[in-house]
Amino acid sequence: MNRQIVHVDLDAFFASVECLLNPSLVGKPLLVGGAPGGRGVVSAASYEARARGVRSAMPMAQALRLCPEAVRVPPRHGTYGHYSRAVMALLAEYTPVVEQVSIDEAFLDLSGTEGLHGPAEDVARAIQGRVQAEHGLPCSLGVATNKLVAKIACSQGKPRGLVVVPPGGEAAFLAPLSIESLWGVGEATGKRLRALGIDTVGDLASWTEASLRSLFGEAGTQLFRAAHGIDESPVSPDRERRSYSHERTFASDESDVAHVRRTILAMSDDLAAQLRRDGTVAQTVRLKLRSRDFTTYTRQVRLEHPTDVADEICSAATALLEENWDRRSLRLVGVGVTDLLGHGGIQLSMFDEGVQRQRRLSQALDGIRARYGHEAITRASLAGNHSGGEDDLEDEP
Amino acid sequence: MKVSCMQANLARGLSVVGRAVATRSTLPVLSNILLSTEESRLKLSATNLEIGINCWIPAKVEREGATTIPARLLSDFVNSLSGEKVDMELIARTQTLHVRCDRSEANIKGIDAQEYPLILVPDEDEPIRIGTDELQQMIDRVAFAAATDESRPVLTGVQAELGPESFTFAAADSYRLSVSSMPLDRGPETQMSVIIPARALQELRRISSDEDSVEVRVAGNRNQIFFHLDSVDLVSQLVEGSFPDYKQIIPQSHNTRTVVSTGEFLKAVRIAAIFARDSANICQIHVAPNGTAGYGRLIVSATSQEHGDNVSELDARVEGPPIDIAFNARYLQEALGVIDTAEVALETRDPTNPGVIRPVGGGDFTHIIMPMQVAR
Numbered sequence: 001m002n003r004q005i006v007h008v009d010l011d012a013f014f015a016s017v018e019c020l021l022n023p024s025l026v027g028k029p030l031l032v033g034g035a036p037g038g039r040g041v042v043s044a045a046s047y048e049a050r051a052r053g054v055r056s057a058m059p060m061a062q063a064l065r066l067c068p069e070a071v072r073v074p075p076r077h078g079t080y081g082h083y084s085r086a087v088m089a090l091l092a093e094y095t096p097v098v099e100q101v102s103i104d105e106a107f108l109d110l111s112g113t114e115g116l117h118g119p120a121e122d123v124a125r126a127i128q129g130r131v132q133a134e135h136g137l138p139c140s141l142g143v144a145t146n147k148l149v150a151k152i153a154c155s156q157g158k159p160r161g162l163v164v165v166p167p168g169g170e171a172a173f174l175a176p177l178s179i180e181s182l183w184g185v186g187e188a189t190g191k192r193l194r195a196l197g198i199d200t201v202g203d204l205a206s207w208t209e210a211s212l213r214s215l216f217g218e219a220g221t222q223l224f225r226a227a228h229g230i231d232e233s234p235v236s237p238d239r240e241r242r243s244y245s246h247e248r249t250f251a252s253d254e255s256d257v258a259h260v261r262r263t264i265l266a267m268s269d270d271l272a273a274q275l276r277r278d279g280t281v282a283q284t285v286r287l288k289l290r291s292r293d294f295t296t297y298t299r300q301v302r303l304e305h306p307t308d309v310a311d312e313i314c315s316a317a318t319a320l321l322e323e324n325w326d327r328r329s330l331r332l333v334g335v336g337v338t339d340l341l342g343h344g345g346i347q348l349s350m351f352d353e354g355v356q357r358q359r360r361l362s363q364a365l366d367g368i369r370a371r372y373g374h375e376a377i378t379r380a381s382l383a384g385n386h387s388g389g390e391d392d393l394e395d396e397p
Numbered sequence: 398m399k400v401s402c403m404q405a406n407l408a409r410g411l412s413v414v415g416r417a418v419a420t421r422s423t424l425p426v427l428s429n430i431l432l433s434t435e436e437s438r439l440k441l442s443a444t445n446l447e448i449g450i451n452c453w454i455p456a457k458v459e460r461e462g463a464t465t466i467p468a469r470l471l472s473d474f475v476n477s478l479s480g481e482k483v484d485m486e487l488i489a490r491t492q493t494l495h496v497r498c499d500r501s502e503a504n505i506k507g508i509d510a511q512e513y514p515l516i517l518v519p520d521e522d523e524p525i526r527i528g529t530d531e532l533q534q535m536i537d538r539v540a541f542a543a544a545t546d547e548s549r550p551v552l553t554g555v556q557a558e559l560g561p562e563s564f565t566f567a568a569a570d571s572y573r574l575s576v577s578s579m580p581l582d583r584g585p586e587t588q589m590s591v592i593i594p595a596r597a598l599q600e601l602r603r604i605s606s607d608e609d610s611v612e613v614r615v616a617g618n619r620n621q622i623f624f625h626l627d628s629v630d631l632v633s634q635l636v637e638g639s640f641p642d643y644k645q646i647i648p649q650s651h652n653t654r655t656v657v658s659t660g661e662f663l664k665a666v667r668i669a670a671i672f673a674r675d676s677a678n679i680c681q682i683h684v685a686p687n688g689t690a691g692y693g694r695l696i697v698s699a700t701s702q703e704h705g706d707n708v709s710e711l712d713a714r715v716e717g718p719p720i721d722i723a724f725n726a727r728y729l730q731e732a733l734g735v736i737d738t739a740e741v742a743l744e745t746r747d748p749t750n751p752g753v754i755r756p757v758g759g760g761d762f763t764h765i766i767m768p769m770q771v772a773r
Contacts (some may be wrong), residue, residue: 105450304546305572341702345771347767349571350571350572350765
C-alpha cells in the first residue's frame with residue numbers, strides 16, 4: 001500500500017505576509033531582513049527579487065547591490081507566527097498526521113483519507129486554493145509516496161506549483177535533477193560527486209550501493225536510497241520539541257554590556273511567550289556567545305524550578321553572561337531553553353510576589369498581544385528595540 | 398605561647414570551630430583559627446563575620462600567648478597524627494607555630510593574633526535557658542525550610558519568637574513553611590522576636606550534642622545572638638528586616654484530611670523521587686475514600702517522561718472528598734523526614750492551595766508545602 005504524502009511550503013512566506021499587510025508592495029522586489037549597514041541578512045525575498053539573483057541568507061548589502069530598487073522591510077516575527085499557526089490549523093482539518101517542519105513548511109500523511117477527502121492530488125489543490133482564499137498566501141505543494149520525493153516535487157513547482165509524482169515514478173522524476181536537490185547533499189558532497197562525474201540524480205542512481213558505501217561510508221547508503229527515491233521516514237505529528245532558542249547577530253560587533261543585556265531580555269521575553277503558548281515549562285537555560293573571531297561557546301544552567309517566565313530565563317542567561325563573557329566584542333548572542341516538561345511542573349509560591357506575580361503579568365501581556373498584536377505592548381527598557389529590530393534575529397526550529 | 402593538649406581534644410575542638418572559618422574571604426586572617434591560652438585551657442576561635450565559635454579544650458599551659466594558624470592545614474595535620482599528646486610552641490618573632498606529636502613535627506606559619514577580630518560574648522544579663530533536646534528538635538523541624546539563596550535575606554533565617562512560657566521557630570523559602578512551638582520554663586519576661594540565620598542554628602545543632610541545656614542571650618543593640626554551652630560559645634549576627642507574616646499563610650480550613658503511616662508515606666515518596674528526577678521532582682498524590690466511612694487510600698506516583706513511571710499505594714484514613722495534588726518530592730521527603738510520630742496527617746483544600754502536614758498526636762508542629770501546577 002503506497003503512502004500519500006503531501007509537502008506544503010508557503011512561497012516567499014515573510015515577503016508574502018508583508019505584501020498582504022501592505023498591498024503597495026505587491027509586484028515589487030521585496031527584501032525582508034536586517035539593515036544593509038551592518039550584518040543584516042536576507043530572511044526572505046519576493047520572487048521579483050529572486051529573479052535578480054537574490055537568495056535567502058545573503059548579506060543585505062549584497063542583495064541591494066544585485067537589486068538596488070528593492071524595498072527592504074525589517075522582519076516581524078510575531079506577525080509571521082500568527083499566519084503560520086492559521087495555515088497549520090487549516091492543514092490539520094485534512095489529517096491529524098501533520099508534521100510542521102518550520103514556520104512555513106509541513107508534511108501531511110493523507111494515507112487512508114481518500115474515502116473522506118478524495119485523492120491526495122485533489123486535497124492538495126483544495127489546500128492551495130483555501131490558503132490563498134482564506135489567508136491570502138500563495139503556497140506550493142508536492143505529492144508523492146514519501147517525504148523526500150514530496151519535498152523535492154514541491155520545490156520543483158515553486159512558486160504556486162502543484163507537482164504530483166505517481167507511485168513508481170519516483171526514480172524517473174528525480175533522474176534529471178541536479179544532485180544538490182537531494183537532502184544531505186551540500187557543497188562538499190556535491191563537489192565530490194561531481195568529481196566522480198555524477199551531476200544528476202540519474203547519474204547517482206547508476207552506481208551500486210556497495211561502491212557508494214566504499215566511497216562515502218554510511219552516507220553512501222543514504223545517497224543510494226535517495227537516488228532511487230526511497231524514503232521510509234514517517235510523518236511524525238508529535239515530533240516533540242526538545243528546546244527553544246533565539247539568537248541574534250549584531251549589526252556591528254557589540255561590546256556594550258547594556259545592549260547585550262537588553263538583547264538577552266528581548267529574547268527571553270520571546271522564549272517565555274513561546275513556552276506559555278505551548279503550555280510547557282523549561283528547566284535549563286542556555287547562553288550562546290560568538291566573539292568577533294568566531295570563537296563560539298555555549299554554557300547552560302539548570303534552574304531550581306522549571307519556568308515559563310521571562311525574568312527567570314533572563315536572569316539565568318545574564319548570570320551566565322557575567323560568568324563567561326571575557327568582554328571581547330560579540331558577534332552573536334543566543335538564548336535557549338531546554339529540558340522541557342510538557343505536563344507542567346510550576347512550583348507555586350506562598351507569597352504572591354516575584355515569579356508568581358510576573359507569571360500573571362506575562363499572561364496578561366500574552367492576552368493583550370493576542371488581541372492587538374505583538375508590538376502593542378513591550379517593556380520600557382525594550383521600547384524601540386523590539387525583537388524584529390534592525391539586528392538579525394533567527395528562530396531555530 | 399607554649400601549650401600541650403591531647404590530640405583527640407585538639408582534633409575535636411578544631412572540628413567544632415572549623416565550620417565557622419571563612420572559606421572565601423578577602424581578609425586572609427579569617428581563613429585562620431585563633432589559638433589562645435586561657436588559664437589552664439586552650440581556646441580555639443573562628444569566625445566568618447556572620448557566625449563565630451569559641452571552643453575551649455583542656456591543656457597544660459607553660460607560657461601564655463596567642464596566634465592564628467591556617468585552619469585547613471592545622472586540622473588536616475592534627476587529624477593525621479597518631480600520638481596522644483600534642484606540644485605546641487609559638488616562635489613569636491616569625492609567628493611560626495612549632496607542633497610536635499609523637500615522632501612527627503611541623504612548623505606552621507601563622508598571622509599575628511592582633512589582626513583577628515574579637516568574638517565578644519556578654520554574660521551580664523540573665524540568659525534564657527533551653528533544653529538541648531528541645532532546641533535540637535526545634536532546629537530539625539524548622540531550619541531546613543529556610544531559603545538557601547540570598548535573594549530575600551530574611552528567608553535565609555529562622556524567625557524565633559521567645560515568650561515567657563513558650564518559644565516558636567518559623568522558616569520559609571517561599572515554597573514551604575515550617576512552624577513549631579515548645580514550652581519554655583524560664584523565658585524572657587516580654588515577648589521578643591529575632592531572625593537567626595538557619596546556618597547558625599544548624600551549626601549549633603551540630604556542636605550541642607553533649608550538653609543538657611543551652612543558654613541564649615540576645616544583644617539587640619549589637620544585632621547578635623549568643624549561645625553558650627559548657628565548653629563552646631556560638632555567636633551569630635541576626636538577620637535584619639522583618640519576617641513575612643507567616644500566620645496568614647497557614648490555612649485555617651481544609652476539605653480533605655488524610656492520615657497515613659509516616660514511615661510508609663516517606664518510603665513511597667522516596668521511591669517516587671527516583672522517577673521524578675528528570676521531571677522537576679513532581680510527585681503526584683491521589684487521595685480517595687473507599688466507601689467505608691473514614692477509610693481510603695493515598696496513592697503516590699511519579700512519571701519520568703523518558704524512562705517510565707512508578708505508583709505506590711498506602712492505606713489511609715480519609716475525611717472528605719478525593720483530591721489530586723502534586724508536590725515537589727524533595728519537599729515532601731524533607732518534611733516527612735522530621736516527623737517523629739507513627740502517623741502523619743496531610744490536610745488539603747484543592748490542587749492549587751497549600752498542603753498542610755502535621756504529626757498525629759505529637760507536638761506543636763505545622764509544615765506547609767505549596768503544590769506544583771501540572772497538566773492532567
